[in-house]
Amino acid sequence: MGSWKSRVYEQPSEKLEEFIQNYLRPSEDCQNDIDQSVDTICAVLQRPCQSLTVTGVAKGGSYGRRTVLRGNSDGTLVVFFGDLEQFQDQEKRQYELLGEIWAQMKHCECTLNLAAKMELQNTNRSSRVTVQLSTKQQSITFNARLPENQTFCFSFTPGLSEKPSLWSYRELKRSLDMLKARPGVFSVCFTELQEKFFSSYPSKLKDLILLVKYWCQKCQEKLNNSSLLPLYALELLTVYAWEQGCGAEDFDMAEGVRTVLGLIEKQEQLCVYWTVNYNFGDETIRNILLSQLQAPRPVILDPTDPTNNVSKDNTYWPLLKNEAQNRLHSLRQNESPGPSWNVPPAPLYLTPGHLLDKFIEDFLQPDQTFQDQIKKALKTICSFLEENCFRHSTTKLQVIHWGSTAKGTALKTGSDANLVVFADSLKSYTSPKNERCNIIREIHKQLEACQQQKDFEVKFEISKWKAPWVLSFTLKSKVLNESIDFHVVPAFDALGKTPKI
Template identity: 70%
Template sequence: MGNWGSHLYDRPPQKLGEFVQNNLRPSEDCQKQIDQTVDTICKVLQDAEQLPLVISVARGGSYGRKTVLRGNSDGSLVIFISDLEKFQDQSKNHSELLSQIWAQLKCCQLTRKLEAKMEIQNFNSGPTTIQLFAKEQSITFKILPAFNALGLSEKPSPWTYRDLKRSLDMMKASPGEFSVCFTELQERFFNNLPRKLKDLILLVKYWYQQCQEKLAVSFQLPVYALELLTVYAWEQGCGAEDFDIAEGLRTVLGLIRKPGELCVYWTVNYNFEDETVRNVLLGQLRARRPVILDPTDPTNNVSQDNSCWHLLKLEAETWLSFLNESPGPSWNVLPASLYSTPSHHLDKFIKDFLQPDKTFLDQTKKAVDIICKFLKENCFRHSATKVQKIVKGGSTAKGTALKNSDADLVVFTDLLKSYTSQKNERCTIIKEIHKQLEACQQAQDFEVTFEISKWKAPRVLSFSLKSKVLNECVHFDVLPAFNALGDLKSGSAPSPKIYAELISLYKSSDILGGEFSTCFTKLQRDFVRSQPTKLKDLIRLVKHWYKWCERKLKQKGSLPPKYALELLTIYAWEKGSGVLSFDTAEGFRTVLKLITEYQHLCIFWTVNYNFDNEIVRNFLLAQMQRTRPVILDPADPTADVGGGNRWCWHLLAKEATEWLCSLCFQDGSGYPIQSWDVPYRHQEAVEQGYILLSVSCSLDVGDSWTDSAGRNL
């Protein structure tokens, strides 16, 4: 493979970080000489009396982004001129300005002592450039006069981008033509990135450079596109300052293998709130893929060389297959966001990106069966305590798991003879289970990692099963529980006495609602698992959206549990559709619409408990008068997973409102998809409870019954 093979193909993955530091980063001496020379040039340009007032000089390109490769690299010096008062002015007196700048640069070259050698080139048909040399390092800078679009602000306003769109239309200019005006934003965007991520960027750029040499082709794709793709891969798949650089490289090359699906953008400087900007963005997101938008200029798609992407795709496949005799680990990163996925592609999005790999699910099932058998046979084997059964719960058991999802193993032992004993004795049981899981890890051939609880009296033991081949894992919580249901057969409803006892304990003590929901894991699991396959896929989609919100909003407040959204999705389908084959976009839109109306939601089911028993009936009626949203766990009436004001539903509602404008909810012609007509509450169940209450309290059927906020139930 010649130079290509000796430099990258044969590089062991664990040595890639060392390779970057020793071969790809510019030497500190060279960088320092060039930095000092650039400082001098910028000062000369800003102080020049022969030029119109220079507001500032921004540093762009690889130099400004601090992603300079050792050897030859690129940069730009963007000179913001006071005479350029709008975007259109950049073509005004352009030649004259460049001539004046050239004269100042020539003067600087002759009169100033520069740390790096400088050569100036002035082309009649192209930009003025200067080339700086310091030993083995050279950087070619474009000199670009520009309109100062930001003014004195550090961040652009929507008005800036509205003006940008208007100027492009007026001049019939190419999208991205005025991106240079946002050079300072590009610099800031990259300044916030960790050093190791910039090392990964250097590695990707080096790979790209080697592709060009190998194929003897000069690609038209700006290297900036690959820099942004690398940033996107890290943000979505890792986000840590310290990471495995080989995993990062595999991830980026894996994305390059899917150019027809790539749609990458940011909302750090612009977003969907302003109508004009939103329309520009949606227009870009509808464009033929790949799409990689400049985070500083929504009109600038930096990835539009399809022939280049095809060649890079083939090279990425070759490199990955050569590097890995078996697949190596990479980050789980989608080539496009859900927001940018057209409505008619949502089913494919779920199938391609959200459903866990079947091979991994089979591996997980076998491993979990081994763990359950081991725990049942080995826990408390030297005492009279026995494990009665282990029930599998969580997303994996319910059939709604995403990649890297969660599962519960609820361990029922005869030591726990009541709800209160569960609360008092679970710490002892968790310690025993932990000891046995460590023994199981040594005895069995699968990888288990533990996360030990920091609490003195832990409620749960957490561990993970990771695939040695696939980039997936399942996170487990092991929870001890009282066997409240006994030997209840599948499909049977529990005795009302079970719930009456739970409700009496709840009302007479300080326990929280849902404290003992683990006792009813089997009912929770069966309720969701019995739903149609396509509905469970819709739940996956809603949970993926929730995870996106969680990542964005984690610093702003505590969001409601995912289980609340699972139940809300089931309710939306039951009341709005009820058919096995439905439009996924309509269902998704309905769920988000209900979230925006969270203050009116009162939802519950009567599959496991109902209004027949007086204690349960009175409790349910009291639950329905709680602050909205009320979403009762169909397995445990004390668990209101809607939670009223307990969680920040308003944050989810705000996101849901913004998402209703996304491509997910537009048809091929750009018209909005309709949602299902769904009531805010289970009316027939409410009416049943109302009638029973009327009989027991001797009320007239015509009397109105309202909740604490005065709403008619």
Template identity: 85%
Template sequence: MGIRESHLYEKPSEKLEEFIQNHLRPSEDCQKDIDQSVDTICEVLQEPCPSLTVTGVAKGGSYGRRTVLRGNSDGILVVFFGDLEQFQDQEKRQYELLSKIWAQMKHCESRWKLAAKMELQNTNRSSRVTIQLSTKQQSITFNVLPAFNALGLSEKSSLWTYRELKRSLDMVKARPGEFSVCFTELQEKFFSNYPSKLKDLILLVKHWFQKCQEKLINPSLLPPYALELLTVYAWEQGCGAEDFDMAEGVRTVLRLIEKQEQLCVYWTVNYNFGDETVRNILLSQLQAPRPVILDPTDPTNNVSMDNTCWLQLKHEAQNWLRSLRQNESPGPSWNVLPASLYITPGHLLDKFVKDFLQPNQTFQDQIKKALKIICSFLEENCFRHSTTKIQVIQGGSTVKGTALKTGSDASLVVFANSLKSYTSPKNERYNIIKEIHEQLEACRQEKDFEVKFEISKWKPPWVLSFTLKSKVLNESVDFDVLPAFNALGELKSGSTPSPRTYTELIHLYKPSDVFLEGEFSVCFTKLQRNFVRSLPLKLKDLIRLLKHWYKGCEKKLKQKGSLPPKYALELLTIYAWEKGSGAQDFDMAEGFRTVLELVIQYQHLCVFWTVNYSFDDEILRNFLLGQIRRTRPVILDPADPTGDVGGGHRWCWHLLAKEATEWLSSLCFKDKSGCPIQPWNVPKKRVQTPGSCGAGIYSMVNEMHLLRSHRFLD
């Protein structure tokens, strides 16, 4: 590979786009001439003819998908015959129909007036007909194939189509994917929905593939279609924007090729798990040895079958990504997993968490060191010339031990002695934010860090954030800096807050004002942190798994409504474990299913803890009784009784419940033998003791007994 073209992923995105324009994308004039010629050929093939009953011609291959590379490329012209009544007919009559196509084309050849030069080829006694169209700078070779029109007059596939496909494959003992050409129109439509810049990224990946093939002793049989689909998957899962960084995109695809032993890619845009026949096809395919890349139009067609080729490509991808100096990252890429959670069998969920969700321990240690430096610097240097003193507390998933490998969030809560109450003036908070911003800049410049320390651009005056990024890994943590009133004072470790801490907060609370619910929960960050930090490590992994599932739901459902906060799902997971297992070691799939079952039954949920507040104090008791009578779901923050993260009708729990219901049929809830994995038995109505949590509907009939005995009927 020449110096000019090597290591394209290192080049700035704008240079890559210039390279694609100048070297990879066909010129507009050449494309126009070939398009006109193809249209003419298609018209001729559909002309009335006694020997042909053509109902349509579909354009496929790189040409039909609009992923043609400059120079030499490929295409397919699929000729649909009306007298082919089922899939297997096209196999039986292939030679006969190709002979007719050849005769028709030769008969009309002399009167064709094409903008591109055409060369017809008929090889192996009519077993293959090809058309080569050439212009000055471009050549495309089309295979002409007869096919059964599986879609008929419809633009979409039907369940009958795929049932019939499976029956036909079994009947003639054809290889999976044998009839995928029948779905060429769907392939063309699938790619037409994606932005032009994504197709430019596909050209870049195909160019890389071509250069790899030139170096291989035995060129691979892997179809470029497999890499095209892998590129689409990388963009969908990691970016989804019409405008993106081209270098990040190609790095992402190379990193997926590196992980080819785990690669399993599929779509459910034309078929899904709803029908039993299709579901069985899919489950069989998705449990096959990796890599698996399923044609989005034909569930029987795994386009990535050549394992030898993938091993060679993995070696090339590693060479590209690791050719930089030691301890230097090749640059950022999108966060894309090589396989989805949905198709991960239950017994492999622990491995899924370890491989894909747990943050790198070295990076976590670097984060701890960096935060120690930052917090000490802020406490020592902020407001040095005034009476204001601050204390910095770490909060969020990173310090609780439930952070995901990418996209983790955390907080630095700044308690300042100038904030005397929950409702301290907002301008006081502004002054604190301004001072911390200045000191963060000073800290970044004066101290040495093992991670990249990036402070956000100046935002509205009440918000300040920064990011700590690994210099080698594709991992980072975003931090919000939050000034707050120190409601807990100097609370000793293991102690519970004074009831007065909460009664002051309750006096501010108005049930009609949903914006006040949990508004001051940041004041109780230490309690939130301690509540989760003391839990078993495996439970934290289960929380990671649910957070990953939630992120997928969020991405899918964000246009349909506001989902409940992630913290609600985290607390629900803890409750499920407390009431259903309680063991240090447990079955991850059972825990996962239990939480989804609770989400589905959200209309009956009333979850609360009495580890930091209880019914002993009269004001708290009356307030809590009011809280747990509210519209379900109710999930009270164990650190802040005013924070109902269940929210009743406030959030769209029904969307999350619908998604959870669909997930119950996933491979996550099948054991090695394919049998369903059952959830834990989490009670919905039982007597609770103080210090525990409750769920279900509070019974007013038993209220007096509850208050006298300090036992809580849920």
């Protein structure tokens, strides 16, 4: 099993999904017991108190994002106090607030029969309360920390259905400047938004996140390194890879893994951010974003806190890059590791001028081998059609390849082209429609024959669309996520003798 796990990224997608179900995703019973216990604890924390008003409890960390790995994982319970008016009020009253949380937790531990086993930890002058919930197969450690540890906050937003106001981010910047605090120190105040951000994505994407986190943990075990894993950064990087390269609820898991490893390999170029909660429209936020986007790579911004570059700790990134390279290039020389999504490590406008040629080569131009295969396949197809269509009649055809692929302007993804068929049976621009339909039917018949009789280095798929005046086919790479759609277009030869291109 160990050897199989060590090469997990090479497995077919269906095997990976089975692996996730059997080994990575928490069992349903364990998840239900922990969910029930968390809900009970949250209810206890929100009970009326004479000295403080708790307005809500948010669930953060891997638990809140629903990216918990089977075994041991992390979570955060963020308590929102209604009588805190500013970010810095957390620091002034930290021990009073921490004491209140501790008292409520001890009451819960002593009086309630939870579905999961509960253990509390807190020492004198500790800056956090730790709650561990465990079942037979699952353990999740929840932290309630003070401001310097980023897990204690006040509620700034009226509800999950609304975006944070511009005031929230202006106040965040003002508080950071006033306290001379490090960027991202108050990011836990946005836990509700983090939960909402991840809840909008399909469950299969979260399975892909589990696979990436599992790979990362195996890297840590192999390297015997105790550095803090950038798990949240990898979660966001996986979301970015899926958004930019796929976006479908059902996708090939192996392609997703290879895409994320490829981005880790390009970490010196990584610049990933979202504008779902903030954008460049406000001057304060714009200045924060521009400052972040000019920082040394990798840059992966928290989609809920523009001051929080979650990849800023570079200790582990070079090690992950080395492991990603080893995984992607461990196959025999000149053998492809398999298809992956075409995802650039940064937007085009953020790519330095001296790297633009490399950007075009890596992410815009089709693979040269694939282009050569396309040319060879088209030559075979065009010759076959000209030789075999209407063999027992006087009608003659000339087939010309036209479009972006013929002009050398095709993109790596989303390109199409035309095969223009000049038939001498079309006597004018207004030749009868039924004659064009006859040509399409004959070409469709011969394309199917060509598909059966000829060997191609690419996948040759004919459209199943039955409209009599429409005919399309696709040529796909067998090893890359590249393809070109071709449309067959009968045309009147207005020039009399059209030169081949």
